[in-house]
Each structure stands twice: as C-alpha cells, then as structure tokens.
Amino acid sequence: MNVPGELRYTLSHEWVRMNDDGTITVGITDHAQEQLGDLVFVETPEIDAVVESEAAIAVVESVKAASDIYAPIAGTIIDANAALGEEPELVNSAPYEGGWLFSMQPSDGKDFDQLLDAESYQAVVSSEE
Amino acid sequence: MTARTPLYECHLEAGGKIVDFSGWQLPIHYGSLIDEHHAVRQSAGVFDVSHMTIVDIAGPDSLKFLRLLLANDPATLKPGCALYTCMLNQQGGVIDDLIVYWCGPDNYRLIVNAATRENDLQWMAEHSAGFDLTLAEQPQLAMIAVQGPDAIAISRAHMPAEVATAAGELQRFQACQIGDWFVARTGYTGEDGYEIALGAKEAVGLWRDLLQAGVAACGLGARDTLRLEAGMNLYGHDMDESETPLTSGLGWTVAWQPDDRQFIGRDALEAQRSDGVAKELIGLVLEDKGVLREGQVLFDADREVGVITSGTFSPTLQKSIAFARVEAGAGAALQVQIRTRRLPVTRTSRVFVRNGKSLLSSS
Known part of the structure; x- marks a missing residue:
C-alpha cells in the first residue's frame, strides 16, 4: 500500500495535498481504491459550492457499491477532475496523480494542519485490518 | 457460522478477496x-459454487413428490435433462428457485441456493411425509462452474477420458454422471459451459488445471454482473416469498398444463392470474x-411506480x-431517483447480453 509522506489524510480515506497557492487537492487513498475495486463512475462536486468539513460532496461508484467522499476541511470547491467522466479507472490506476477528485480553497488554512499525517494514517489502516 | 469450501486455499493462492456470503467464506x-467478467464473455472463467446446496431425491414416489413441490413440471423432463423452476409456498410466494436434473428412473438431483438452504430442506422434508422416497443432501461434493465460449473445450481437456467423452455429447441443459463426476451443461452467466459437481480432491485438481490452462478465476462479483446481463434472477433480490413467479418475470417457468396437477401454490397463482397481475419485472x-x-425508486411523471x-x-x-x-400500467418513459437527481431510464427486455453479444436494439 502506497502512503506518500508529503500528503495529509482523513479517517474516511481521503488524501489532501497542500498546493503552493494555499489551495488543496483531494482524492482517495491507494488503500481506499483497492477496497472499492474497479471504479465505473465518479460524481464530483459543483464548482463554487461552499462546503462544511465532513460534508458528503462527491460519490465514487465501483461495480458493486457507491461510496460517499467527504470534504476534509471547510472551504469552497474551485475545481473538479473532468477526466474522471470518461476515465473513472484513473482513481484505481493513479489515485494520487491522475485520479485526483477535486480542489478547494480552504476557509482556514490552519485546518490542514489538523489532518492525519502519513504515519498516523498508516496506523489507522493497520488497525482496520 | 462461516464455512470454507474445499477450494478455500486455492482462492487465497489466486489472490481472492474473501467475503462472507450466506455464511460461506468466498x-x-x-x-x-x-x-x-470480460474473461467469461470472451474466453473462459471458473467459479467456485461449492456453497450451493445439492439434494438428491430417490425412490418410487420421487416424481410424484416433485410434481407437487415444484411449479414447473418435472414429468416433462427427458432422461438426462434439466429444468429450471420455482418452489412456492401456498400463497404462491417463491421459497426458492432451483434446477432439477433427471439422474435416472426415480432419481433426481436438485441444486438450490445456499442462502435458503435450511428453509428449503425443512420445506422439502415436511411435504415429503407419506411419500416413498429419500432426501439426501450431498455436502461432501464441491461444485465448479466453467463458463465462456472456450469453457467446454478447455475443461474437457482436463477431465478423465470417459467423462470428457460423455460431457462432449451433452446438449444445452443436459447433464451426465460418470463415476464421481456430475457434469451439467448449465450455468448462470449467459455463456456456454459446464457446472460440475465432484469430490473435494478432484475439484482442487480441476481448479488448478484450469487456472494453469489460462482460465480466469472469477469471484461472486463477476457472477452477479454476468447473471444480470444474462437476464437471470437472483433469489432474495429479484424475488422472495412476498412475490410470485408472475410478478418476477418467471411466468414462463410455471407449468399450467395438465390442469389437474395440484402443485403447491397453484390455487394462489390461478387467482392472481384471473384477477390480473398488478406488477411486473x-x-x-x-x-x-x-x-x-x-x-x-422509479417514477412515471411524478408518480412512484416501482423499485429497482x-x-x-x-x-x-x-x-x-x-x-x-x-406497476403493470406504468408508462414507457420512466425516471430513476439517484440521490438528488432524477434521470431518464429506458425500458428493455431483461436479457441484455447472450453469448457475448448485446441484445439491446439501440445503443
């Protein structure tokens, strides 16, 4: 299982990258995509939507099941990965790169620091197994 | 209870992600x-279906009993043939769907669902009272399904010679028993192939040979997508004891003739038929x-008319x-509610794919 050290994580298996301009990019972890299996549909959030932390704002669907994706912190949606409309399997093949889901302008940049670091997330996954 | 089939170790070796399915680790x-899924449509896949329940019925009253028990008529079975049927309660509700195989004079094999095993066995035992027959579950047998356009050729190459010869002569929906091998040309995918019941050791050997020959190991997930494309119902989802064959797209499996065959549930089905069937699948x-x-949930304009x-x-x-x-009167233009949105859906035949080909007229 791949857990990049430079990213932050949530208990609900999203990863979060802090970009140079203060925005964040969000996706699901390698562990999450493996648990879900082959993805066939991704519903990304509306751009400009203002969302609370932990709000269900996107959905990823595998052949077998639909799973909600939560906003890791409060903010405004500024972009969504349009490529997933035609290629939802990017989430399986490149969860931290081409399979990103959406990006946000955080309401408060300090919220990012409250997220799990790689080591803590790794421990969460290990305890689930 | 979580049980393991004789192929459990084989699943781990092949990298299977194991889940609990009706008390079985599969x-x-x-x-x-x-x-x-694609392997089965394009070449061949193999499934462990050892969790399914096999019940052998033997004795002079076997046929008489089955003609009471089953909504389809086993008297129409020719030697070596198989029949798909429902087993109903007195209200016409579906207790289970199953395949009955003719295995010899006064000798039949029923293969029923794992999830309904206890209920089925109890129902059969209760209604067989007074009939001269024996009901014998065969829990020692493993079962493997090999399905796909290449399934027959590949699996015959890994059967004992005598079994391969007999299997090669089977028409669709026929079965044969050669020694410890029971081979049926049936399946749950919409592709050609076999379902094979055999001893645990032989099953492990056959499984390994098939994987070695390039057949894809397939799990419960692909089994579900394949059967749905093929238009085949899944018990507990598409029908149960609260629905009859007539509301489940299974009217074709009810043998109304001869008029005087009093199978369990017949009176209720006849009443439903004459009152008009209010729902359809x-x-x-x-x-x-x-x-x-x-x-x-499905809508016709703003009226709720059904459910997936x-x-x-x-x-x-x-x-x-x-x-x-x-509802039987629902219009042609339906919408489905998915989370916050309503999207149009197209009504079609329930058979979407057969023998690898799409049956949708427009796409």
Whole structure:
C-alpha cells in the first residue's frame, strides 16, 4: 500500500495535498481504491459550492457499491477532475496523480494542519485490518 | 457460522478477496471484477459454487413428490435433462428457485441456493411425509462452474477420458454422471459451459488445471454482473416469498398444463392470474452516467411506480443496467431517483447480453 509522506489524510480515506497557492487537492487513498475495486463512475462536486468539513460532496461508484467522499476541511470547491467522466479507472490506476477528485480553497488554512499525517494514517489502516 | 469450501486455499493462492456470503467464506474478486467478467464473455472463467446446496431425491414416489413441490413440471423432463423452476409456498410466494436434473428412473438431483438452504430442506422434508422416497443432501461434493465460449473445450481437456467423452455429447441443459463426476451443461452467466459437481480432491485438481490452462478465476462479483446481463434472477433480490413467479418475470417457468396437477401454490397463482397481475419485472438501461442500484425508486411523471431489485454497471455494455419491479400500467418513459437527481431510464427486455453479444436494439 502506497502512503506518500508529503500528503495529509482523513479517517474516511481521503488524501489532501497542500498546493503552493494555499489551495488543496483531494482524492482517495491507494488503500481506499483497492477496497472499492474497479471504479465505473465518479460524481464530483459543483464548482463554487461552499462546503462544511465532513460534508458528503462527491460519490465514487465501483461495480458493486457507491461510496460517499467527504470534504476534509471547510472551504469552497474551485475545481473538479473532468477526466474522471470518461476515465473513472484513473482513481484505481493513479489515485494520487491522475485520479485526483477535486480542489478547494480552504476557509482556514490552519485546518490542514489538523489532518492525519502519513504515519498516523498508516496506523489507522493497520488497525482496520 | 462461516464455512470454507474445499477450494478455500486455492482462492487465497489466486489472490481472492474473501467475503462472507450466506455464511460461506468466498472470493468477491481476485483483483479485478471487470477483467473476470470480460474473461467469461470472451474466453473462459471458473467459479467456485461449492456453497450451493445439492439434494438428491430417490425412490418410487420421487416424481410424484416433485410434481407437487415444484411449479414447473418435472414429468416433462427427458432422461438426462434439466429444468429450471420455482418452489412456492401456498400463497404462491417463491421459497426458492432451483434446477432439477433427471439422474435416472426415480432419481433426481436438485441444486438450490445456499442462502435458503435450511428453509428449503425443512420445506422439502415436511411435504415429503407419506411419500416413498429419500432426501439426501450431498455436502461432501464441491461444485465448479466453467463458463465462456472456450469453457467446454478447455475443461474437457482436463477431465478423465470417459467423462470428457460423455460431457462432449451433452446438449444445452443436459447433464451426465460418470463415476464421481456430475457434469451439467448449465450455468448462470449467459455463456456456454459446464457446472460440475465432484469430490473435494478432484475439484482442487480441476481448479488448478484450469487456472494453469489460462482460465480466469472469477469471484461472486463477476457472477452477479454476468447473471444480470444474462437476464437471470437472483433469489432474495429479484424475488422472495412476498412475490410470485408472475410478478418476477418467471411466468414462463410455471407449468399450467395438465390442469389437474395440484402443485403447491397453484390455487394462489390461478387467482392472481384471473384477477390480473398488478406488477411486473422489467429491464432498465441508464443512458446517462451513473449506476442503477437495488432499492432506487422509479417514477412515471411524478408518480412512484416501482423499485429497482438488482442494478449494476454492465462491463459488456459499458453502461448501467437493472431489473425493476413496476406497476403493470406504468408508462414507457420512466425516471430513476439517484440521490438528488432524477434521470431518464429506458425500458428493455431483461436479457441484455447472450453469448457475448448485446441484445439491446439501440445503443
């Protein structure tokens, strides 16, 4: 299982990258995509939507099941990965790169620091197994 | 209870992701459900179906009993043939769907669902009182399904010579018993192939030989997408004791003739037929992106008219398909509620794919 050290994580298996301009990019972890299996549909959030932390704002669907994706912190949606409309399997093949889901302008940049670091997330996954 | 089939170690070796299925530890997939699905449509896949319940019925009253027990008529069975049927309660509700195989004079084999095993066995035992016959479950047998356009050729190459010869002579929906091998040309995928019941040790050997020969190990996930594309019902989802064959797209399996055969549930079905059947099971295709799922509600304009009983993404058609139970009078233009949105769905036949080909007229 791949857990990049430079990213932050949530208990609900999203990863979060802090970009140079203060925005964040969000996706699901390698562990999450493996648990879900082959993805066939991704519903990304509306751009400009203002969302609370932990709000269900996107959905990823595998052949077998639909799973909600939560906003890791409060903010405004500024972009969504349009490529997933035609290629939802990017989430399986490149969860931290081409399979990103959406990006946000955080309401408060300090919220990012409250997220799990790689080591803590790794421990969460290990305890689930 | 969680039980393991004789092939459990084989699943771990093949990288199977194990889940609990009706009390059995079985693989949901071995890495990619979609790859497994395509393997069955394009070449061959193998499934462990040892969890299914095999019941052998023997004795002079076997046929008389089965003609009471089953809604289809086993008296129509020719030697060596198989019949798909429902087993009903007195209200016409479906206790289970099953296949009955003719195995010899006064000798039949029933293969029923694992999830309904205890209920089925109890029902059969209760209603067989007074009949001169024996009911014998065969829990020692493993069962393997090999399905796909190449399934017959590949699996025959790995059978004992005498079994391979007999299997090669089977027509669709026929079966043979050679020594410890029971080979049926039946399946749950819409492709040609065999379902093979055999001893645990032989099953492990056959499984390994088939994987060695390039047959894809397939899990429960692909089994579900394949059967849905093929228009085959799943017990507990598309029908149960609260629905009859007539409201479940299974009217064709009810043998009304001869008029005087009093099978269990007949009176209730006749009453339903003469009153008019209020609901039907239909096929649906979603042209938009998204996935139809069991439990999603259907609307005709603003009126709720039904519910999806099985839904999935179809790997063959690359769009979502479903079965739904709707009011008999529902219109042609229906919408499905998916989360906050209502999307149009197209009504279709319930058979979406057969022998690797799409049966949708327009797409």
